[in-house]
Amino acid sequence: MPEGDTVWYAAHRLDAALAGRVLTRADLRVPRFATADLTGRRVLGVTPRGKHLPARAEGGLTLHSHLRMDGAWRVYSAGERPHGGPARPSGHLRIRAVLGNAEFTAYGYRLPVLELLRTADESQVVGHLGPDLLGPDRDPAEAVRRLTADPARPLGEALLDQRNLAGIGNVYTSEPAFLAAVAPWLRVAALGPGVPERLVATAHRLLEADKDRPDRPTTTTRQKRERLYVYGREGRPCPRCGTPVCKAESADRVTYWCPDCRRGGQGARAER
Incomplete structure (x- = not known):
């Protein structure tokens, strides 16, 4: 299972690619949020919390993901073919989320936890956590x-x-x-x-x-x-x-x- 350092590394790669940029593509491939449309919203930041990955967007929304055993986020330049793309259809099916802007596209693979919630409700998924050893709340x-x-x-x-x-x-x-x-x-x-x-x-x-x-x-x-x-x-x-x-x-x-x-x-x- 990815640990705090791996999640921190993934979050900061996502933050560098998405934060401050407007989403031109947003595809959440889970039934509950399949119709959610995040395009046109600016990503405010991706800040790790323990093993959790909250990505905040304008309008008070947070895309929360957790990698657990097999999940991963990968970032590609806009237009670059992701691993498991058209050349490997079976790999394409493993992609659970796509977030893109004019410069980069982030693909979430095999994400066991992917949910869209109000930023004001983030405590429902991370409020139980103790001090984050890599976070600003380290105590x-x-x-x-x-x-x-x-x-x-x-x-x-x-x-x-x-x-x-x-x-x-x-x-x-x-x-x-x-x-x-x-x-x-x-x-x-x-x-x-x-x-x-x-x-x-x-x-x-x-x-x-x-x-x-x-x-x-x-x-x-x-x-x-x-x-x-x-x-x-x-x-x-x-x-x-x-x-x-x-x-x-x-x-x-x-x-x-x-x-x-x-x-x-x-x-x-x-x-x-």
């Missing part, structure tokens, strides 16, 4: 307060809860937990002093470093297979101690950790 103290509000909750579950911190997914759960040397299933109450603060700060640092690029490294190595500490590295040696990395799956959650590096509530210092 580390509030994020820590929410993260630790339920002491009996497993750490990984608390980190993934968007009501606590908006923008964190499986990658930014496993990697900060590894860097803090704590197990993802550890109860929040068992975290040592300063560990919640360090987890929030590390998650923000990694997201901030990766938001302007399409890939997602958390290490400094240039080797592609070593760009992440533990995520996606099941069975491969831990970069800290050499122990094979473990993996656990539950529904849409995937967690990776080193069985020897975790130290209960005691965090070990590890630099990026």
